[in-house]
Amino acid sequence: MKDQDGFPVFEDVVAAHERIKPYIHRTPVLTSSYLDELTGASLFFKCENFQKAGAFKVRGASNAVFGLDEETAKRGVATHSSGNHALSLSYAAGRRGIECTVVMPRTAPEAKKAAVRGYGGRIVECEPSTSSREEVFAKVQEETGAEFVHPYNDLRIITGQATCSREMVEQVEELDAVVAPIGGGGMVSGCCLTLSNIAPGVEIYAAEPEQADDAYRSFKAGHIIADDAPVTVADGLKVPLKDNTWHYVSNHVTDILTASEDEIVDAMRLIWQRMKLVMEPSSAVPLATILKNPDTFKGKRVGIIITGGNVDLDKLPWMKG
Amino acid sequence: MKDQDGFPVFEDVVAAHERIKPYIHRTPVLTSSYLDELTGASLFFKCENFQKAGAFKVRGASNAVFGLDEETAKRGVATHSSGNHALSLSYAAGRRGIECTVVMPRTAPEAKKAAVRGYGGRIVECEPSTSSREEVFAKVQEETGAEFVHPYNDLRIITGQATCSREMVEQVEELDAVVAPIGGGGMVSGCCLTLSNIAPGVEIYAAEPEQADDAYRSFKAGHIIADDAPVTVADGLKVPLKDNTWHYVSNHVTDILTASEDEIVDAMRLIWQRMKLVMEPSSAVPLATILKNPDTFKGKRVGIIITGGNVDLDKLPWMKG
Numbered sequence: 001m002k003d004q005d006g007f008p009v010f011e012d013v014v015a016a017h018e019r020i021k022p023y024i025h026r027t028p029v030l031t032s033s034y035l036d037e038l039t040g041a042s043l044f045f046k047c048e049n050f051q052k053a054g055a056f057k058v059r060g061a062s063n064a065v066f067g068l069d070e071e072t073a074k075r076g077v078a079t080h081s082s083g084n085h086a087l088s089l090s091y092a093a094g095r096r097g098i099e100c101t102v103v104m105p106r107t108a109p110e111a112k113k114a115a116v117r118g119y120g121g122r123i124v125e126c127e128p129s130t131s132s133r134e135e136v137f138a139k140v141q142e143e144t145g146a147e148f149v150h151p152y153n154d155l156r157i158i159t160g161q162a163t164c165s166r167e168m169v170e171q172v173e174e175l176d177a178v179v180a181p182i183g184g185g186g187m188v189s190g191c192c193l194t195l196s197n198i199a200p201g202v203e204i205y206a207a208e209p210e211q212a213d214d215a216y217r218s219f220k221a222g223h224i225i226a227d228d229a230p231v232t233v234a235d236g237l238k239v240p241l242k243d244n245t246w247h248y249v250s251n252h253v254t255d256i257l258t259a260s261e262d263e264i265v266d267a268m269r270l271i272w273q274r275m276k277l278v279m280e281p282s283s284a285v286p287l288a289t290i291l292k293n294p295d296t297f298k299g300k301r302v303g304i305i306i307t308g309g310n311v312d313l314d315k316l317p318w319m320k321g
Numbered sequence: 322m323k324d325q326d327g328f329p330v331f332e333d334v335v336a337a338h339e340r341i342k343p344y345i346h347r348t349p350v351l352t353s354s355y356l357d358e359l360t361g362a363s364l365f366f367k368c369e370n371f372q373k374a375g376a377f378k379v380r381g382a383s384n385a386v387f388g389l390d391e392e393t394a395k396r397g398v399a400t401h402s403s404g405n406h407a408l409s410l411s412y413a414a415g416r417r418g419i420e421c422t423v424v425m426p427r428t429a430p431e432a433k434k435a436a437v438r439g440y441g442g443r444i445v446e447c448e449p450s451t452s453s454r455e456e457v458f459a460k461v462q463e464e465t466g467a468e469f470v471h472p473y474n475d476l477r478i479i480t481g482q483a484t485c486s487r488e489m490v491e492q493v494e495e496l497d498a499v500v501a502p503i504g505g506g507g508m509v510s511g512c513c514l515t516l517s518n519i520a521p522g523v524e525i526y527a528a529e530p531e532q533a534d535d536a537y538r539s540f541k542a543g544h545i546i547a548d549d550a551p552v553t554v555a556d557g558l559k560v561p562l563k564d565n566t567w568h569y570v571s572n573h574v575t576d577i578l579t580a581s582e583d584e585i586v587d588a589m590r591l592i593w594q595r596m597k598l599v600m601e602p603s604s605a606v607p608l609a610t611i612l613k614n615p616d617t618f619k620g621k622r623v624g625i626i627i628t629g630g631n632v633d634l635d636k637l638p639w640m641k642g
Contacts, residue, residue, distance in 0.1 A: 028349055030371065049597040050351065269634060276370040276599040276630035309597035313590060313639065 007247060008159045010197035016156075017163040020062040023095050024163075027051055029171045029303075034274045039290055040298040044172045045271075048164060049279040049309025053091040053119065055084035056164050056187055056307050057151075063160030064149045065092035073098050078146035080126075080137050082108040083236055084308050085151035090121025101146055103137045111312060152186030153242035161190030168303050169194070175202050176300035179286035181307055182206035182215045182256065183237035185245030191305075192252035202303075203254040205296075207285040209234045209264060215241055216256040219249060233261055233317050236282035236308065257296075259288035265317045267291060271306075281317060283307045328568065329480045331518035337477075338484040341383040344416050345484075348372055350492045350624075355595045360611055361619040365493045366592075369485060370600040370630025374412040374440065376405035377485050377508060377628050378472075384481030385470045386413035394419050399467035401447075401458050403429040404557055405629050406472035411442025422467055424458045432633060473507030474563035482511030489624050490515070496523050497621035500607035502628055503527035503536045503577065504558035506566030512626075513573035524575040526617075528606040530555045530585060536562055537577040540570060554582055554638050557603035557629065578617075580609035586638045588612060592627075602638060604628045 003009050027047045035043055048056035065077060076099030079089050086102045093100035100121045104113065105128035113123055126136035141148060150157065164187070165178060178195065182188045188206045195202045208215050212230035218241055226240035241249060249256075259267070268284035271277055283306045290297050290304075324330050348368045356364055369377035386398060397420030400410050407423045414421035421442045425434065426449035434444055447457035462469060471478065485508070486499060499516065503509045509527045516523045529536050533551035539562055547561035562570060570577075580588070589605035592598055604627045611618050611625075 047597075054597065272599050272634055276368075276375065278593050278597040278599055313593055313637070316634070318634065319640065 005247070008155055008193060010194070012159050013162040013166060013194055016063040016159045017166060019066050020059060020160060020163065023052065023062045023066070023092060024059055025051055026167055029168065030275060030277070032275050035270070035287070040294060041290065042301045043290070044168070044175070044301070044303045045275065045306050046164065046168045046303060047277065047306050049277060049283065049306050051308070053084070053087045054308055054310040055088065056161060056305065057084040057088040058091055059163050060157035060160030060186060061085065061088035061149065062092040062095070064154065064156040065089070065096050065098070067156055068147060072147050075145040075147065076100060077149050078102070078137070078140055078144060079149050079151060080104070080133050081151050082112055084310060086112070086116050086121065087119060087310070089149055090116050090119035094120035099144070099146070101140050101144060103133055103140060105133070109312065115310075152184035152189075152239070153244045155244060157186055158189045158193060158244060158248070161187050162193040163190070164305065165191040165194040165303075166198070169199050172301070172303055174301055175199065175303050177203040177205060177254070177297065178303040178305070179205040179207050179290060180305040181234070181237055181282045181285045182208050182249070183282070184239040185215065185241045185249050187305060187307060188253065189245045189248035192248035196252050204252055205289070206249065206253050206256045207289040208256055208258050209237055209285060210258045210260050212238050213258050215249065216258050218246070219253065219256045222250070234264055234280075234282040234285055236280060237285065257289035257293055259285055259292055263288040263292060269318055277306065278309045278311065279306050280308045280311050326568070329476055329514060331515070333480050334483040334487055334515055337384040337480045338487060340387050341380060341481060341484065344383045344387070344413060345373055345380055346371060347488055350489065351596060351598070353596050356591070356608070361615060362611065363622045364611070365489070365496070365622070365624045366596065366627050367485065367489045367624060368598065368627050370598060370604065370627050372629070374405070374408045375629055375631040376409060377482060377626065378405040378409040379412055380484050381475075381478035381481030381507060382406065382409035382470065383413040383416070385475065385477040386410070386417050386419070388477055389468060393468050396466040396468065397421060398470050399423070399458070399461055399465060400470050400472060401425070401454050402472050403433055405631060407433070407437050407442065408440060408631070410470055411437045411440035415441035420465070420467070422461050422465060424454060424461060426454070430633065436631075473505035473560070474565045476565060478507055479510045479514060479565060479569070482508050483514040484511070485626065486512040486515040486624075487519070490520050493622070493624055495622055496520065496624050498524040498526060498575075498618065499624040499626070500526040500528055500611060501626040502555070502558055502603045502606045503529050503570070504603070505560040506536065506562045506570050508626060508628060509574065510566045510569035513569035517573050525573055526610070527570065527574050527577045528610040529577055529579050530558055530606060531579045531581050533559050534579050536570065537579050539567070540574065540577045543571070555585055555601075555603040555606055557601060558606065578610035578614055580606055580613055584609040584613060590639055598627065598630070599632065600627050600630045601632050
C-alpha cells in the first residue's frame with residue numbers, strides 16, 4: 001500500500017513486523033532510577049543492542065530480504081556498507097538461504113569483515129573512496145544481477161525499522177517523546193512512520209554529533225545538506241540524509257539536537273557504568289542531548305533507542321592510546 | 322521458621338521475597354543463540370548485573386535490613402567488605418533510613434568507596450590485613466551497637482539470595498541445571514535452599530576459579546579448606562566457605578567445576594561481545610566451566626547466574642598495561 005505521496009502506510013509496518021518476527025528479537029525496554037534522577041525525566045531505553053546481529057538494522061534488512069519474490073531472491077542481494085547494515089543484510093540473506101554480496105573498503109576493520117563472513121556474506125573490496133565504491137558496486141550488480149538494498153534510503157528498510165518504535169509504544173505506556181540517533185535517517189524515519197500514525201502526540205527528537213551535524217543543518221535550512229567525510233566517535237552517524245529519509249525528517253521530526261564528542265563519550269560511559277549495557281557511541285547521542293537540554297525533557301516520559309552494541313572492545317573511546 | 326537442623330525453610334524465602342520486592346528488580350533472563358550453538362546446550366542467563374546496586378547481593382542485604390525490628394534497626398547495620406556487599410548494604414540501609422558503617426581497607430579502589438558513599442554508607446578504613454580489619458570492626462560495633470551483617474555466612478543473607486533462583490524457576494521452564502559462581506557460597510547456598518525445595522531434580526553446579534579453588538578442594542575433601550589470599554581476576558570469589566554456606570554446599574551441590582584465569586577472561590569477553598552485557602569477571606566463571614565441560618551440559622537447559630556488573634571500565638582484564 002502507499003499513501004498519497006507514494007510512501008508506506010502503517011499497514012505496511014504491521015505486515016513487515018509479521019514478516020520479520022521469526023528473525024528478530026522483541027528487545028526489552030530497560031530503565032535506570034539513577035539516570036531518571038539525573039535528568040528529571042522518566043527514560044525508557046529500547047535495547048536494540050540485544051537485537052540479532054547486534055543492531056536494529058536487522059529489522060529493515062530482514063524486511064527487504066524476506067519481502068523479495070522468489071525470482072528476485074534467487075539472484076541474491078547486494079549492498080555497500082562497512083557497518084551494521086552489512087552484518088544485518090548478511091544475516092537476513094543467510095536465514096533465507098540466498099547470496100549476499102557486500103562491497104567494503106579494504107581498509108575496514110578485520111573484525112567487521114570477519115563478522116560479515118561469519119553470517120555467510122561475501123565481501124568484495126574496494127578502495128576507500130566514493131568513486132571506487134560506486135565502480136566496484138556497479139560491477140558486482142552487473143555480474144550477479146543482485147537486488148540492491150540501500151542501508152537507509154529504501155522504503156523497505158524504513159518500514160522494517162518502523163517496527164522498533166511500534167514495539168516501544170506497546171511496551172511503554174503514555175510516552176511523551178522519543179529520541180533516536182540520526183545518521184542517514186533510517187531509524188528516525190521509521191519512528192516518524194510509526195508514531196505519526198499510531199501515536200501522533202509523541203514528540204520525535206533526532207540526536208546528532210556536533211561534528212557530523214548535517215541533518216541538523218539540513219533541518220534548519222529546509223533542504224538536504226551533505227557533509228564530506230565528517231569525523232566523529234559515533235561512526236554509525238556519518239552518512240547524509242537522502243530523499244526518502246528527508247521526507248520523514250522534514251515532515252515529522254520535532255527538533256534535531258546535537259552533542260559534542262566529549263558529551264557523547266561521557267553519556268556512553270554513564271550507560272555502560274549504570275545500566276551495564278555494551279552499546280555503541282552512536283547509541284549514546286540521545287542521552288548526551290537529553291543531559292544537555294534538561295528543560296526540554298524534564299517531567300516527560302522519554303523513549304530512547306539504543307541502536308546497537310557492535311563495538312571493538314579493544315578500542316573503547318575512553319581507552320588511552 | 323526453621324527446619325530440623327535450624328536452617329531456613331522455603332516459606333522463609335517466600336517471606337523474604339515479599340519483604341524485599343519494593344527494593345529490588347525482578348531481573349530479566351537473556352539467551353544467546355550463538356552461545357547455545359557453541360555449547361550445545363540451552364543457556365538462560367539471569368541478569369543480576371541489572372540488579373539494584375549492580376549485583377545480586379542487594380537481595381540478601383535488603384532482607385537483612387528490612388527484617389530488623391525497630392529497636393535494632395535504630396542502631397544501624399555494619400559490615401566489612403570492599404565489594405558488592407558493601408554497596409548493597411549501604412543501599413538497603415539508605416532505603417530504610419538507617420545508618421550503615423562499612424569497614425574497608427584503605428587500599429580499596431576509590432571508585433568503590435565513592436559508590437558506598439553515594440548510597441549513603443559511612444566508611445571506616447582499616448589496614449589491608451585480617452587482624453586490622455577485625456580490630457577496627459570490633460571498635461565500630463562497640464561504638465555504634467550496630468547489627469553485624471556478614472556478607473554471606475548469615476542465614477538472612479542466604480535466604481535473600483535464594484529469591485534469585487526462585488525467580489529463575491518462574492521465568493524458565495524445565496531447567497535441568499543451574500550454574501552459579503562460588504566464593505563464600507552465599508548465592509550457591511541460596512540456590513540450594515530454593516531448588517532443593519521447589520525443583521529438587523535440578524542439578525546445582527558451583528563454578529570457581531582454579532586459582533581460588535578452596536570450595537572445590539573443600540567439596541572433594543568433605544570439610545572446609547580455606548586459602549590464604551588467593552589471587553584471581555574474579556575478585557568477588559576470593560573468600561572461603563563458612564559453616565552456614567558449607568551446610569548447603571556439602572548437602573546439595575552436584576559438583577564444583579573450575580576454570581583458569583585465561584578461560585574466565587575469554588568467557589567474559591564472549592559475553593560482552595555476543596550478549597552486550599557489562600558484567601564482572603566472577604560472573605563469567607560459569608560459562609567458562611560449561612565451555613570446558615561440554616559433555617556435562619550438552620542437550621540440557623541450563624540457568625546461569627550473572628551475579629553482578631560492577632567493573633572498573635578503565636581496567637578491563639583484556640586491556641594492556
